[in-house]
Amino acid sequence: MQAKWLVFTALFLTNSWAGEFECGSLTNQYGPYDYTNPEHFKNRLPIVEQFHFNRDVESLNKGMTGHVLGDITYTLRAFPNHHRALFAVVRYYTGPDTEYSKEHMSAECFFDRALRFKPNDAVVHMLYGIYLHKKQKHDEALKKYQRGLQLSPNFAELHYNLGLLYIDMKKLQEAKNHAQKAYQQGYPLAGLKQKLSDAGVW
Numbered sequence: 017m018q019a020k021w022l023v024f025t026a027l028f029l030t031n032s033w034a035g036e037f038e039c040g041s042l043t044n045q046y047g048p049y050d051y052t053n054p055e056h057f058k059n060r061l062p063i064v065e066q067f068h069f070n071r072d073v074e075s076l077n078k079g080m081t082g083h084v085l086g087d088i089t090y091t092l093r094a095f096p097n098h099h100r101a102l103f104a105v106v107r108y109y110t111g112p113d114t115e116y117s118k119e120h121m122s123a124e125c126f127f128d129r130a131l132r133f134k135p136n137d138a139v140v141h142m143l144y145g146i147y148l149h150k151k152q153k154h155d156e157a158l159k160k161y162q163r164g165l166q167l168s169p170n171f172a173e174l175h176y177n178l179g180l181l182y183i184d185m186k187k188l189q190e191a192k193n194h195a196q197k198a199y200q201q202g203y204p205l206a207g208l209k210q211k212l213s214d215a216g217v218w
Contacts, residue, residue: 039125042133047094052137056095064094074104076111084108085120092126096133102126102143110150123147138168142177149181157181172201179208188217 042048046064049056068087072078079087085108091101109123127144134140141164148157161178164171175198182191195208195218212218 036132039121039128042096042129044093048096048133049094050134051095051097051099052134061095061098064091069098069101074100076104076108089120092129097130097137097140099139099143102130102140103146106143106147106150110147136167138164138171138174141167142171142174145174145181146177149177149184154181154185158185170197170201172198172203175201176203176205176208180211183208183211183215188212188215192217 036042047060049060051057051061068080069091070080073080073084073087073091076084078084081087081090088101088104088108091098092105095101105123105126127140127147130137130140131144141160145157145160145164148154148160158178158181161174161181164174165178168174175194179191179194179198182188182194191208192212195212199209209218
């Protein structure tokens, strides 16, 4: 048992060091703070969002202090698992008019940092899965969704997105199973149901 624990620890530390080497340390002048921590959310988050994450930044229309990705980067350095900022990353890096800049890190690095900071945040796993799904990396997306469900088995939005992935993977029964779990919990979007209906399995 001790040997297995040592192997696991070594692998974990190796992965952490590799992530830090590629994507930078989590150490930051302000933070890092946890988006899921009520105290941080109430008392720390408004300070960041007031100057770096308004509706224009979130919708990718324009930045508050310069380029929109600069403000998103500042936000995610202060709050590495900021869910809405991570979703903005997904949309930015999968958008049609993406401007890539060497001054900013990759989408993969934003998610690496988020998961190093808060590895048990199911929403981060889901958002990473959405990004990978949009990049047509279906097997990798599946792993992220499955890990998210291990952490939060009744997460309706995750079941919904996993259902969409299974449709693209041509696994319609699995898609239906997760659609039922999402809709049983009152998930509002009908897109998955419509896709299953079009495929003749709903």
